[in-house]
Amino acid sequence: MFNVFEIAGKVSLFGARALAESFRRPFEGGQIVRQLADVGSKSLPLVIASGFALGAVMTLHTRTTLVTFGAAAVIPTVQAFAFFLEIGPLVTALLVAGRVGSGIGAVLADMRATEQIDGIESLSIDSFKFLVVPRIIACTLALPILTLFMDFSGLLGGFLSESAASGLSFQLYIFRAFSEFQWSNFWPPTLKTCVFGFVIGTISSFFGYTMNEGAQGVGKAATNSVVISSLLIILLDVLLIKLIFFIFPGSAL
Amino acid sequence: MTPGDSPAVIFDQVSKSFGAKQVLNNVSWNIPAGSALCILGRSGTGKSVTLKLIIALLKPDQGKIWIDEDEVTHLSASKLSRVRRKIGYLFQDAALFDSLTLYENLALPLQRLTNKSLEEIDFVIDQVLGQVGLANDKAKMPSELSGGMRKRAGLARALMLEPKILLADEPSSGLDRITASEIDELLLRQKADRKTTLIVVTHDVHGARRVADRVLVLDRGKMIAHGSVSEIEHSENETARRLIGSDG
Numbered sequence: 001m002f003n004v005f006e007i008a009g010k011v012s013l014f015g016a017r018a019l020a021e022s023f024r025r026p027f028e029g030g031q032i033v034r035q036l037a038d039v040g041s042k043s044l045p046l047v048i049a050s051g052f053a054l055g056a057v058m059t060l061h062t063r064t065t066l067v068t069f070g071a072a073a074v075i076p077t078v079q080a081f082a083f084f085l086e087i088g089p090l091v092t093a094l095l096v097a098g099r100v101g102s103g104i105g106a107v108l109a110d111m112r113a114t115e116q117i118d119g120i121e122s123l124s125i126d127s128f129k130f131l132v133v134p135r136i137i138a139c140t141l142a143l144p145i146l147t148l149f150m151d152f153s154g155l156l157g158g159f160l161s162e163s164a165a166s167g168l169s170f171q172l173y174i175f176r177a178f179s180e181f182q183w184s185n186f187w188p189p190t191l192k193t194c195v196f197g198f199v200i201g202t203i204s205s206f207f208g209y210t211m212n213e214g215a216q217g218v219g220k221a222a223t224n225s226v227v228i229s230s231l232l233i234i235l236l237d238v239l240l241i242k243l244i245f246f247i248f249p250g251s252a253l
Numbered sequence: 254m255t256p257g258d259s260p261a262v263i264f265d266q267v268s269k270s271f272g273a274k275q276v277l278n279n280v281s282w283n284i285p286a287g288s289a290l291c292i293l294g295r296s297g298t299g300k301s302v303t304l305k306l307i308i309a310l311l312k313p314d315q316g317k318i319w320i321d322e323d324e325v326t327h328l329s330a331s332k333l334s335r336v337r338r339k340i341g342y343l344f345q346d347a348a349l350f351d352s353l354t355l356y357e358n359l360a361l362p363l364q365r366l367t368n369k370s371l372e373e374i375d376f377v378i379d380q381v382l383g384q385v386g387l388a389n390d391k392a393k394m395p396s397e398l399s400g401g402m403r404k405r406a407g408l409a410r411a412l413m414l415e416p417k418i419l420l421a422d423e424p425s426s427g428l429d430r431i432t433a434s435e436i437d438e439l440l441l442r443q444k445a446d447r448k449t450t451l452i453v454v455t456h457d458v459h460g461a462r463r464v465a466d467r468v469l470v471l472d473r474g475k476m477i478a479h480g481s482v483s484e485i486e487h488s489e490n491e492t493a494r495r496l497i498g499s500d501g
Contacts, residue, residue: 026365107352111350114346114348114351115344115345115346115348116348116349116350116351118305118310118344118348119342119344119348119349119350119410120350121310121337122308122310122337122340122342122344123337123361123362123365123366123410123414124334124335124337124338124362124366125361125362125365125366126330126334
């Protein structure tokens with residue numbers, strides 16, 4: 001138990017240091033762009049495919065029930081609310097934790113094992129600022145963008161599923177999807193994924209950067225990154241939803 | 254030490270442990286600027302740790318380490334960065350950044366630590382790659398380089414900032430005798446042309462005999478011999494004589 005608190009403390013300090021370093025020169029613009037491209041290219045196909053499939057499946061499931069109650073017209077609305085409020089942010093974060101978080105943990109642990117991090121330090125370059133900070137910033141920036149892709153691909157999957165079943169037009173589907181929608185339903189859930197991104201970047205970088213167990217540590221860092229990031233994302237989601245309801249009471253349906 | 258030469262590196266009663274294992278125990282030595290020191294010893298006797306202590310990648314538990322006028326064990330990050338710029342480090346496995354091309358690996362320290370223009374950086378990289386015989390390989394990724402090429406690439410990176418002190422960790426390990434000799438030649442040329450101080454950790458007695466002005470022998474964390482090759486050959490310590498290849 002003591003070990004859990006010790007690691008929690010170290011991760012918190014690690015994240016705080018990254019936050020402070022991100023406002024200090026040099027800003028590592030090139031590295032941030034490189035990492036952003038890496039996070040995006042690794043995750044985007046997975047996010048779009050998952051969103052599309054989830055959207056189609058969700059419509060198939062909800063349709064039966066809603067038609068029974070004569071509420072087939074609200075299928076697009078349910079789909080939009082479900083994706084923009086919860087499914088999009090949460091599933092995107094979990095996918096990125098699995099796809100990118102494990103990669104960050106493994107890459108940094110491998111760099112530690114093969115003395116690449118020592119190599120950077122020996123060149124008078126701050127390895128934390130060069131390797132860790134850009135990865136955390138990239139995850140933080142990429143998550144909301146990827147979430148939007150998840151949201152809209154989910155809507156597209158839902159539309160195709162609904163269209164095949166009822167012949168609903170695209171214009172009417174979109175109109176019904178967003179007829180009850182407010183900005184407070186869109187911005188807070190989307191922007192909360194920045195927190196998820198920060199968590200994924202920080203946890204993964206922490207386990208990779210501080211791992212010092214040679215080749216064996218690479219797998220361990222990757223596993224720890226995914227497991228701890230995913231767990232924290234789910235727990236933080238509860239807190240962030242309560243916070244959003246507190247700040248935007250109208251969004252609490 | 255040759256009269257008039259100031260020491261480039263001083264180890265003063267340095268000790269270092271990892272958990273219960275004491276790797277260095279009260280070790281003291283120094284090396285005059287512009288000369289070459291080879292550190293010999295059996296595996297696990299603190300040779301690589303010695304190099305990492307010099308460049309402050311590790312901190313000693315006790316003792317002081319001087320690089321020119323700076324005592325490196327208690328320097329601030331900015332002062333340590335200034336001291337490290339005087340030092341080049343050839344890692345055992347080269348430690349090239351595997352996500353960057355050879356050119357990008359070499360350009361990195363110049364881009365970040367100097368005000369050189371892109372043309373000047375290109376010129377320096379071409380010059381150094383020419384010295385190490387990799388002029389046509391700068392677009393390659395580290396994974397595309399052979400063991401000997403990686404070593405030479407690592408040496409090229411270590412030389413990019415024209416260091417006053419060059420640390421080399423097993424520069425000939427895993428290489429055939431001819432390639433190892435080429436690496437030794439590069440080190441000696443660096444010493445002759447730029448008066449670079451060389452500190453080389455090696456198991457290659459042949460290479461040590463070619464490169465070293467002085468030899469330091471470590472065994473079980475202690476310095477058991479320090480002197481010229483001929484002095485080590487006639488050392489009273491049997492392990493030192495065996496390591497230099499004059500006994501047994």
